[in-house]
Amino acid sequence: MNRETLTRIIEDLTEGLTPTLTAEDFPCFSAEATEGNERISPDYLDIVAASLNKADIATFERAARAMDEGELAWLGFKVVYDPAEAVANTDNEVTKKYGDVGSADGDPLVFFCNDAKQCVASREWSPRDFFQMKDVTRGPSMHNEQFEGLTWTSVPLFDSVRVWLLGASDASSEVAALAAHVGFDVCVVDYDPAYVSESRFPDARRIVLSGGNFDELGAVKADSSDYVCVLTRGHMFDPEGCIWALENNVHYVGMMGCAGKNSRVYELVREAGMADEQWDRVKRPIGLKFGAKTPAELAIAIVAELVDVRYQQRYSEEARAKHEASLGRS
Incomplete structure (x- = not known):
């Protein structure tokens, strides 16, 4: 999401003008995001734009403030394809009771919602609407296709977490695909262009080091909020990867490998001047444990752990406490 778009x-x-809304600004309406969905398309942004008026200013102002303050928040959209059905449909025997009406009205709506479940919109909403508006915080919504006549979508008002994949191994390729699919900004680093190819990493930024090794890795800089997965081919440059991640003080670093190999990596990291407390920050082996063996299975374990770390990093103390309790870790 671009802050300047909200200002415009x-x-x-x-000024009483109809703003221009594009799929570039709101990628949840892009052709790629809506492919195969007959209920929503890029053209619907014209309908949304035509529905906006001065009463909606407060919604966009709240979204802009959330971006300025680095808040975990979303700008959401109610998409109506059958106005009468959107209002008329009611809860069934399975769903929780949210009242005797469906949506508050049959018109499209732009709304703001944040992690604290604070919603801002230009019109009153029904209990059913509020239930679905809050679900944008689950990215973009968990129950958007639940009721007939309308659907829901959203764009985040915060940046994606960057994941560095050090090494273009087969496992790294699998991790890249899954990590991009769940919303991470993926960057892969290796020295061999035959492995760091677009066909192997179509959704990742690719950095090719020269010299046939990882000596140039130090010239690449990471942010303290980034995650690093050390997955070098054959583990040959795992020490360099761990040292780089620790020197950049990234939020998370994990390394794949068995205990014996990791012990040797530890020795090399210590020889390079890293302290034990720094080494202890390296999650080893990387990933959640459920018996994963193949590259694809390992990718599931690794990305599941990345999602868990992201949740704990981003969300409020209250939300994290609920998350930990739900996993039996409180």
Whole structure:
């Protein structure tokens, strides 16, 4: 989400103009995101734009403030394809009771919602609407296709977490695909262009080091909020990967490998000047444990752990406490 886009929309609405909304600004409406979904398309943004007026300024202003303050928040959209059905449908025997009406009305709606479940919109919503609006915090919504006549989508107002994959191994290729699919910004680093290819890493930024080794890795910089997965081919450059991650003080670093190999990596890391407390920050072996063996299975274990770390990093103390309790870790 671009902060300048919100400013432009606010200015247009203030002047009584219909703003221009594009799929580039709101990728949840892109052709790629809506492919195969007959209920929503990029053209619907024109309908959304035509429905906006000065009453919606507060929604976009709240979204802009969330971006300025680094808040975990979303800008959501109610997409109506059958107005009468959107209002008329009611809960069934399985769903929790949210009242005797469906949506509050049959019109599209732009709304703001954050991790604290605070919602802002230009019109009153029904209990059913609120239930589905809150679900955008589960990215973009868990029950968007639950009721007839309408659907829901959203865009995050925060940046994706960057994941560095050090090494273009087969496991790394599998991790890249899964990590991108669940919303991470993926960057893979290796020295061999035959492995760091677009066909192996179509959804990742690719960095090719020269010299046939990882000596140039130090020239690459990571942020303290980044995650690092040390997955070098044959584990040959795992020490360099761990040292780089620790020197950049990234939020998370994990390394794949058995205890014997990791002991040798430890010796090399210590020889390079790393302290034991730094080494203890390396999750080893990387990934959740459930018996994964193949590259694809290992990728599931690794990305599952990345999702868990991201949840704990991003969400409020209250949300984290509920998360930990639900996993039996409180």
